[in-house]
Amino acid sequence: MKTVNIYTDGACRGNPGVGGWGVLIEYGDTKKEYFGGELNTTNNQMELKAAIEGLKALKEPCIVHLTTDSKYVMQGITSWIDNWKKNNWKSSSKKDVKNK
Template sequence: MSNDAVIIYTDGACSGNPGPGGWGALLTHKERSKELCGGEKETTNNRMELMAAIQALNSLKKSSIVELHTDSTYVKDGITKWMTNWKRNGWKTAAKKPVKNKDLWLMLDEAIGHHDIAWKWVKGHAGNPGNEKADQLANAGMETFKK
């Protein structure tokens, strides 16, 4: 990965599944960093994991080289293994069922088109500082909806 890469850590959180949820992202580039978070009143953890990646990528002001770290195998495998076939099959799974969260997958597909992205899986809650910060941000985003 280039020294000029934007390093992104993303995470989603949900209290109940479905329930109030939040997403968080930590972006770093050279000496600068940016923290993003948000949430929804009624959502799922997978939707928040996707939203974290979408919001992080959409926050970039220009086409970038990106190293995106996620602790969600759903997001990583969806984007690197499954999406090509979903698109070819009219957004149906191998079992011919509609793809869940299609609206967000379409948004993510649009967001990735502007960047050169290396997708990295990181074990959650294992002490990785970037992942831990993204988790804190996701929980902060969720807290605003837990009333």
């Protein structure tokens, strides 16, 4: 199985406000960039969008090394997601998970 490196970032001017996201995908010598933006968004939404779009761009199952500077994304995919699913997408405070 091939190994792919995905580098992501997202940002927002104001919170909420105008925001953007970007992804760099590396596989061997091949590099692809993806990016986009939204008029009314948050920093966390743009960070998540970058990671999601990077994963969606993959054409086949791969070993993925995802690099992000977002603690929110990191904790969401490594710690929180199992409980969110188990609790029907509710947070520990019984509220709907933001940015589902």
